[in-house]
Amino acid sequence: MNIISPKEEINRMVDGIHTILSLPEEQYNLLIQKMIPSDKTIESLRFYYLTDSCEVPTNPIQLGLEQEHDENQRYIGRSYYGGKNFSTHEILEYCQSMLNNYSTNSLEYSRISEILHTRDLTSFKSSYSSEKNINPMLLDKIFEILSSDDMLSRFLDYSNNTEIFAIDGKKIPISNYLEHLGKFFGNKDKDGNLSNSNRISSDFFIQDLEELKKRYLQIFDAINIDRYVNPSYTFSCGPNITDNIVRDGEEPHWEITPEIHETIFADMPQDLSLEEQAMYIYCKMCTIFSYDEGYMYRDKLRKVNYESTFSKEHLEGLKPGDKITCYDFSRIYAKLINGLDGDITAVMILEGGNEGHALAGFYTENVSAIVEAINVASDKDSTNDLMKAKNGISLKGIKTISDRLGIIEQAIDKVYPQILGKQPKSIKEYIQELKKIHQEQDVPNDVFLKLQSLLEVMKANNISGNEFAQTLWGVSKTKYFGDTKLERAYLGELQKDENGSEGYKRHILLRQPKQEKSQNFSREVYLIDTDTLDLKTCYEEDIIARLNSGELIYESEKYKLPGIDKEVEE
Amino acid sequence: MTQLSELRLINDSNILYLKKINRNYKRNEIVKNILDDETCFFKMNKNDAYIILQDIGILSEQIDKIYQKLISSDEFYRLFKSKKIDLNDKDILIQYPIYDTDDLFKNKKVDKYNDESIQNTMELIPYKESFIKKVLNKLKEIFKI
Known part of the structure; x- marks a missing residue:
């Protein structure tokens, strides 16, 4: 919404607010209606002067609330530009400070109070609840947590206080709360601060917002909320801007051969956590498959799995011991993970605009990681995990996106020796082994x-x-x-x-x-x-x-x- | 190609050669496993490193030079920055100190800027035209060049 003032009197912000306060009744009522957030839009206020540059100077001059279209839907605005933009929060914060200038029974005081009400906490909760179809009681509970140290400390000990946070008598998982908290306030930046450009901070004016944010930060530091604030966690985007993410169900259905299934799951312990299962499957796959070196000559050999193209026939023909490419590994891994019971999701990541390489990624409530059993960057590491696993060497193909508690490393430490039947060797152990073997003598020099x-x-x-x-x-x-x-x-x-x-x-x-x-x-x-x-x-x-x-x-x-x-x- | 990559290449070639002539290549396979760890030379003492370099086939007169490169501070910092070295890893035998750049100059006192202090510290030597230049300029004036 554009508010047009005649000319600069004090400054753009104050002049704009004064213009609002002196709007004719009809225009003011229209402004209030527009200020109330709807399901689809949240209007912003823009302050301009008649003297500002505009793109359609031939359209009629309007003061106050600028009307954009006439009854015939013809554009009658002037498309002003230039001048400083203020967020709604800044404008309303200033309005709040002006309240003391007016008596409580004045028109200005009444109007300011009304405007503040259109974007207060009640309005935010109503707007959010309506947009996301969320139970309003849940939102009330969330802001109760953020407003009270006592409630906050109970929330941080959620498992012992589930009754307090039940909704309609039903206990709900903490993730329901974390999801919305993360959406409200987002992630920390590199300096450890929260953004001021999210909706709650810029489009609304909530009293004591900074106090709410402080309590949110306590939650952020104590509980892993990364899933709800980091788009990379759930692979909303790939590591690179040109990556293509393939999710479960986005490719045609295919079945993993029973032989692969049996080989991987036969000896898997039953009491593994989801993360341990994910690592067990990864390590096991590395031991049962080999790298198809024919891929090095893919420009001379035309095989379907040398490209990112999906082939049901090829995938359903793979068996343990086969030579595979990065595409095969990523597809099999993602399919196996998505078949596990529990809150775990895997995706296939096709790297680059030409989809020349494939990785897999998975996430649970606690961790998010990328697995790359076959790496293309041989200058970083000349051997891939398919080779390492067969020689009991520490695996290098797992890269964590979020793992606050070091769960992945602990999971590997637990499952890898079980698969190898032994602990992976250290450099010291290898050297001891080396010293026991005599050097070959009289080796011919051909x-x-x-x-x-x-x-x-x-x-x-x-x-x-x-x-x-x-x-x-x-x-x-x-x-x-x-x-x-x-x-x-x-x-x-x-x-x-x-x-x-x-x-x-x-x-x-x-x-x-x-x-x-x-x-x-x-x-x-x-x-x-x-x-x-x-x-x-x-x-x-x-x-x-x-x-x-x-x-x-x-x-x-x-x-x-x-x-x-x-x-x-x- | 990095030094380590070259060593891996030579060792792999040795393995392949020994296979072709049906000789035992077990030592070279163990060396291959060791070299797979990019930080391996930071996890062994000098004697063991020399044994490995000899096994690969590095000439005696070159071993020390190559070894020093493999365990240099530059290499250490490169591995540290790429998170391949964990300072808490007990297997790391050779370490270099890691500095927090914010700490490096935290005690340095910086004087508040003012004109007087600048003038006091700087020696301003006024420009003086040389004698020859003065003569040339005079000649130009006379002959109206």
Whole structure:
């Protein structure tokens, strides 16, 4: 609602309020009607002057409460802009302070009282109750808790005071209270303060609001209310803005195979809490499935589970021991968790706009966490939990969003050894184990096989190109190739595409310097494609011939192998 | 690629090589399990770290340099900031002090700003035109350049 004052007399706030107080009866009654919150809208007050900028200056000038549409629904406002905006709370707070300026039987006093009443606690409760379809008695109880230290202390000891907080004679869970408390006041910011931009703080004027907030903060600190104040807790949004959350029932129905069900649940203790069950299922899944490394070659292999696409046929064919992708793991995990009895919910999180990776998330009343058994960021951790669980190593794929009491860690500590049949090993234990094993002696130094092994590992870790070249150089400085000091050079192989344009493919040429010469005095060399990491063995004369033909060129004069040059002839 | 990643790579390659030639790779598998823990070198003493680096195949003359990098304070702070190191973890043998940046300068006294104090602390040297510049300017005046 726009309140238009003629010109600045004192300041925008005071002038606006004075204008309201001097409105004609009809306009004032309309304003009061609009101030009362409805189910759908809560009006704000905006104060403008006639001298403020507007977008439709040709429309007629209006003073007081600006009417926006005429009887023919034609827009007759002026669309003012600029000037400071005040929240309803600020305006009403100022109105409250003005009461002392007027006698109690004056028109101004009456109007101010009436305006304050449109946005007081009673109005808030009525509006909230109507909008959310909540029992008004529950709201009364909530504000009783927030207004009384005695009630607050009883609330903080809820389990021993359930009768006090029963509604209509029925005991209700504390979560019913926490849900609404969280909606009223929200989360703390990084400085530990509550926001002033939520509805109760900005659209209403409630006496002693700060006292109510202080008591709320006591509840916030004592009881885990995160579920009701943190959107990430219930995965209203993913960790990243482009993530897509898939909830139970949003994909077509499918059934987990009985074999998987049996393998996971057969030995699960019956007395586990919900969080312990969630961790048990996660750990167990990590032991019974392996990672499908074919996913590394997904651009060459077209398999349905190498993408986020749902496939009932694929999922219902999975069995324990199968190789799976992140999509499979997340779907199976979410389905198993959502099948548990109790207040626990799981979702699948598809990361990124291209849904190139999948995680799962779950939450209970006490905790919210993300589980990522298969991680893509190999620079952070080169092994995933599927490998770790099979070797009894501490799992790293569980990330908590909210866990005030450390429940997740305790749950893992309890269930993981049960699944492994032993405790996960510490570094100290591994070292003790290492010292008991003798080092292998007289291990042959087959450079070709070592090179082959190194290239396979690099391929598995998606290392190629210049990073491969640098890594190879770093490895060659260690004892990996024994005492052999490999000589290296960089070659470019001429390539022509369909359009005839030329380019060069990079290769690394390696040679063992002390290798005995073959019968025709041409030594064996290794040629590695830095992009595909394909390894070929050939002879020096082959390279010389290709250099002569121009098919290969040296990348620089600095890195050439002596004896291998297009000018050299045997 | 990080130092630790490179060590893992070499060790994995060793495992694969030993498998190909049908030799025992148990030691390397244990080393693999150790290296899986990004904080492993902070959880072992120097002698044990040297044994592991030798097992991986690092040259003797390079071991100390690589070891120092693996347990550097930079690496410690990086792991701490990414919440991979828990200061209460009893397994952590090598630790560096963690400072709260708010505490670092809490005792520093800052004088209230005023012109006088600024002038007293700053040495203002007035600009003096050099003799040669004066001569050049005079010449310009004379010849009306």
